[in-house]
Amino acid sequence: MLLGLGIVLGFAGIGFLCWLLFLCAVYAAPLFVAAMVSTILYDHGVLSGAHAALAGIAAGIMVLACGQTILASSRDPALRASVSLLLALPAALAGFGTTLGFCGMGEMGVVPGYLFATFGALCVGGSAWTRLCAIQPA
Template identity: 90%
Template sequence: MCVVFLVVERTRSMLLGLGIVLGFASIGFLCWLLFLCAVYAAPLFVAAMVCTILYDHGVLSGAHAILAGIAAGIVVLATGQAILASSRDPALRVAVSVQLALPAALAGFGTTLGFCGMGDMSAMPAYLFATFGALCVGGAAWTRLCAIQSA
């Protein structure tokens, strides 16, 4: 009886440790994915808005609105990358980079605020962490956009 109890307690503590490790690993994976995909926040936002507007106003049906939204997102992504790749004007490059990096910063703010909400954090520290997350994600998107060299 005592041996069974010790085995159960040992298994329970191992599973608790495994849960903590996997929890940290999954949050780390989600943060890595956020930083990797931050550049695509603006085209995704445009695609979602076009799809929503076309569907809500009855212009297109569901599948057609989704296809139109995807096409709009592709146009925004291709246009932004083409401008960054072909322009040598620093003011134009900064303007396009800012337009593409701001939605990434907003996505970083929302994601970090969501991560803070998973714990038991009060409002002020949560918003401070979320602001720091927005700066980090926006900065990462800005860095990746500035790495596109002009031809």
């Protein structure tokens, strides 16, 4: 009884994490920029910890606002596709890492794990790119 409940809850937990990954994949680029800006500013001694975190948050908000503004106002398909692709690349990297982490939870070999992680990166990146391309210009 408990083993069956554990298996069901394990699948439900992995399904919830995958749903959360697909839902939040659009915000991977601003989060990546925020983390990199705060890390660089703190490591080089430019700002203290709290100030570096606030500067990183501001940089992430600017990336998100600029990306959404370009996607919402531009009618040029090449510009929209390139901005969508730039915002979806970190989502694909996050999908690769997450899928590879899920593969590491089981007893999967190295080559099948990387193949499965590549498929996961394509799915998550494609989902993020599709959601970003769905933003219609005003």
